[in-house]
Amino acid sequence: MNTRSKILICDPSPKSEMMLLTILESNDYEVEKAMDGHEVLDKAKSLNYDLVLVASDMSGIDGFQVCRLLKESEKTRHIPAMLLSELPDQAARINAIEAGADEYIPKPFNRVELLTRVVTLLRIKHLHDRLERLIEEKEAEKKKLAEKNHELKILSEIARIVISIKDQRKVLTEILNNIRDAFKVYGCCLVIHKDGEWILDTCSSNMNQEQFIQTILPARPVYDFVSHSEKSIIINSTKEDDRFPDACSVLNQMNVFTMLCSPVFIRGRLIGVLQVYNKTDKSEFTSNDLAVLMTLCGQVALAIENLQLFNKLSDFNKNLQEQIAAATHALVDLKNFNESILQxxxxxxxxxxxxxxxxxxxxxxxxxxxxxxxxxxxxxxxxxxxxxxxxxxxxxxxxxxxxxxxxxxxxxxxxxxxxxxxxxxxxxxxxxxxxxxxxxxxxxITQIREMRQTIMRMDRLASSGVLTSAIAHEIRNPLAGIKTMAQALEKEMKADDHRMEYVQRIIKQINRLNELLKAFFTYARPVRPEKKQCDFRLIVKEIKELIKGRCETEKISIVELYDPFLPNVFIDENQIQQVMINLMVNALDAMGKGGKLTIEALLTRRSLPPKFHDERDVIEIRVSDTGKGVPREQLKSIFDAFYTTKPNGIGLGLSIVYRIVEEHGGEILVESVEKKGTTFTVLLPLHETVESVSVVDSVM
The missing domain is CATH 3.30.450.20 (PAS domain)
Structure with a gap:
């Protein structure tokens, strides 16, 4: 410990008192004695003791009352009190605690026990004192921090004003209003020095400018002092201040009782004085007030300089903005023009x-x-x-x-x-x-590719048609002669002639070749359709009767879906019947046993070749099956002549279908998904047309 602990003792027993002195002083404690309880209270209030030891049986005021009074007094309640008593231990302890004693020790006391309790109480006292000092230090720091926060709050508000308000006069007025409110004064003003005179530049909004202007002349000595010394000044009583007696006397008569003045510099040049006067609570200005005002002067100067620069640049900025606006407008026009082109x-x-x-x-x-x-x-x-x-x-x-x-x-x-x-x-x-x-x-380019394929297909069809016609013509004449001779032989031979079977086979094969030649001629020289208004549903109905038996045998269901507003269509009934028979029979062949054949017809608007962009009314016919589907690589050739996937097919069925649809000015499309089925879509114009056909092959 740096200093000896001071202990005040009071014990009417000389023996007990001497023992206390001996024990405490031998342990390096500073001990003082009091004669009675009154002296204990007086000394405890006037001197700083670390511990009070009193006996319960003191004359006048006993130890219990002393403890109670010590704890009731603001000056002594922090001093630990120890009560010594010869009373029964338990009762005395309870009374001591109720009286406010921090420790109780019975007489006769044990030296070790006494020192232990003394050390404990002194340690508590020292901790208490240290805590008090820390609290005082923290309070002082808190006060300084509050003052700093107050200052920063003012600076922050001033910065906000400078940033948010562009009018110089309004900015300064708002700044002075904030300074007025921060210092809790009646008024705040900025007086500038111009042409050897002090004039009012700006004041807080609550002030009467005309009345304040009258104070400038008597206050000139104060302003001159601030200007020449470049120092701030506090006047806390214009009535008693002897530095400017004449000026202060007049100012006092004009109700200026206290004032605080600080110089304002811009780039090292004094431009004026910032002044606040008369605190609203009539208190005096402090050195801290002066320090804050000096800081604020720097902010006021910065605001003035910035706003002056702003005013100088405003014309330049205005011209520049006009140029930028014109250039931006031109760029926007150009951008819009370019975007318009691109879009x-x-x-x-x-x-x-x-x-x-x-x-x-x-x-x-x-x-x-x-x-x-x-x-x-x-x-x-x-x-x-x-x-x-x-x-x-x-x-x-x-x-x-x-x-x-x-x-x-x-x-x-x-x-x-x-x-x-x-x-x-x-x-x-x-x-x-x-x-x-x-x-x-x-x-x-999908349609372009389709048109390209259409042209190529039409070229192939035309070429194969000419070739087919020539071949069929050359075969037909000798075949007719062979058939005539075979029929003559059949008539001349007896019925039981064993050669009759060969002749009949020859005639049968000749008939088969004739049917094939008919197909060739149909493909090579298609008959121009004889169109009339027909009900498409009746065409399907007739075909259903033809394939009814096969459908029942192979357990294939037929589903018909028609547009309720489906009109009659302008077609060659026989040729379209041939188209539908071919498509429906092909569907049955693809499904084998089991499956569903779906016939759909609806009125729609579509573009047809060769002018794909012209939409018109068409009848859309769909023939769908649930068969094995067509591989992608075969779809491109599906309408080519002599192309077939059937073991006994000749590859003219779909080519003839294509030619018939072409002669009707329509279009045929095919979609197929392997192992799921195929859909043929026939588009026929509702009204007569002379346009030709196209085909689009696609796989879903």
């Missing part, structure tokens, strides 16, 4: 970054791919076109003239529709010729 071109356009993330897609692109713009943006090309097609699109190919080369790819739209795209890809660069990504221009 209205018929080709799809996509821009991507280097990784393939889509950054832009025009309207034509969204229409072709059946995605919305939001579906495409920020998606990777792989997600939209598939890995293979996306990779091809992000590998630009150029010719010898450095021009992009067109390529084709088959992709699937959002609605799971297969289409063919023709595309060209170019690389996108920035101003420094660094690669930014790709520009992909694309078009839906």
């Amino acid at each position: 209205n071109i018929s080709s799809g356009l996509i821009t991507t970054d280097i990784s393939g993330k889509i950054l832009f897609a025009n309207h034509a692109c969204t229409t072709i791919l059946e995605y919305s713009e939001s579906d495409l943006l920020d998606r990777h090309m792989n997600d939209i076109f598939g890995n293979e097609s996306a990779a091809a699109m992000m590998k630009p190919v150029i010719d010898q003239d450095n021009m992009p080369v067109s390529a084709e790819s088959r992709v699937m739209t959002k609605n799971k529709r297969d289409i063919y795209l023709g595309f060209t890809t170019t690389v996108r660069y920035d101003a420094d010729h660094r690669m930014l990504g790709y520009i992909v221009s694309l078009r839906d």
